Amino acid sequence: MSLLVTLKDAQKEAMKAKDKLRLGAIRAVLAEIKQREIDNQTTLDDAGITAVLVKLVKQRRDSYTQYKDAGREDLAEIEATEISVLETFLPKPLSEDEIIELIDAVIAQTGAAGMQDMGKVMGAIKAKAEGRADMGKMSGLIKQRLTA
Known part of the structure; x- marks a missing residue:
C-alpha cells in the first residue's frame, strides 16, 4: 500500500474518531503533498512523500523548541503531539x-x-x-x- 493511501486512510480514521490533533497533522501533510504536486506538476512517489514528512517533522521540532523557550507549554504540547503523529508514517529509523x-x-x-x-x-x-x-x-x- 502506498504512503499516500495510508495517509488518506488515517485521515478517515481520525475523522471517525473525532481526533482533532491527529486529523490536523494528517491534513497538513496531505495539503503539503498536494501543494508540491501542483507546484512541480508531478505526482509524488513514496520517497517524495517521505521527504515532505521529514520536512514537516523538522518544522514542528523547531516550533516545539521555540514554544518551550518562550514558556508556552500549551503550544509545545500540540507540536509534540503532531510530531508523534507524523513520525508514525515515517520508515523505521536506522540503528x-x-x-x-x-x-x-x-x-x-x-x-x-x-x-x-x-x-x-x-x-x-x-x-x-x-x-x-x-x-x-x-x-x-x-x-x-x-x-x-
Missing part, C-alpha cells in the same frame, strides 16, 4: 550500526577516497536513508570516515 554499515557500503561503492568525494557520498546516502536517519548526524559520520 547506529546500520548507519555505519550503510556509510561504509556507500563509500566502497562510490570509491570515495577523501573529503573531495563528500558530495558524492552524501547524495547516495540521502537517497537510501531519507527519513530514516538524521542527515546532519550522518554528515558528521561520513566526514569521520573520509578523513580517517
